[in-house]
Amino acid sequence: MNTTGNRIIMEETFPLESPSMSRRQLLNFLSGAVIATTASASVYTTAKFFVPPIEDGEDGSIVIAKDSLGNSIPASQILAESKGTRVLVAGLAGEPTYLTIVDNGKLDTIGIVNNCTHLGCTFPWNSHDNQFQCPCHGSRYAADGSVVRGSAPLPLKLVTVNVTEDIILISSWIDDDPRTGKKPWWI
Numbered sequence: 523m524n525t526t527g528n529r530i531i532m533e534e535t536f537p538l539e540s541p542s543m544s545r546r547q548l549l550n551f552l553s554g555a556v557i558a559t560t561a562s563a564s565v566y567t568t569a570k571f572f573v574p575p576i577e578d579g580e581d582g583s584i585v586i587a588k589d590s591l592g593n594s595i596p597a598s599q600i601l602a603e604s605k606g607t608r609v610l611v612a613g614l615a616g617e618p619t620y621l622t623i624v625d626n627g628k629l630d631t632i633g634i635v636n637n638c639t640h641l642g643c644t645f646p647w648n649s650h651d652n653q654f655q656c657p658c659h660g661s662r663y664a665a666d667g668s669v670v671r672g673s674a675p676l677p678l679k680l681v682t683v684n685v686t687e688d689i690i691l692i693s694s695w696i697d698d699d700p701r702t703g704k705k706p707w708w709i
């Protein structure tokens with residue numbers, strides 16, 4: 523659902539039989555943004571469609587999580603939702619990024635970038651199946667972003683999430699990929 527004030531999408535339920543719903547919610551998130559399309563109108567490229575994020579750090583590798591209007595999102599606003607809720611925010615380079623509320627009422631320190639590794643579509647979280655499910659060509663990812671079913675050739679890109687004084691900071695994931703134990707493919 524959308525919250526009032528900041529426009530955040532709480533990704534809790536996306537029935538497979540209603541793919542248009544997920545697209546509509548994604549479009550809500552993308553409202554006001556520049557959406558580049560490829561050959562198919564259902565394909566959303568996800569890179570750099572938000573206003574440039576405020577960058578902290580010398581290399582610009584840390585950003586404050588924002589909504590689709592470019593406003594920073596307080597952690598407390600997201601944490602008012604229930605455990606397991608996925609929240610879509612604008613992260614590094616404006617990429618839509620899923621944050622997850624975990625057991626102890628905190629944000630998971632791992633964020634998942636909403637950019638299918640097949641051809642770059644964005645996708646919803648399906649809480650019934652506990653998967654990210656890409657509507658474009660059927661790729662499915664587990665909750666940790668690992669591939670359950672292709673065409674996706676690679677797991678989803680990860681980012682690091684930290685909260686400082688109610689500010690959500692997103693930075694590049696540079697450690698080994700916890701899903702493979704190897705150097706991340708995006709480095």
Ligand code: FES
Pocket residue numbers: 638639640641642643656657658659660661672673674
């Ligand atoms: S872009 Fe996601 S399956 Fe093709």
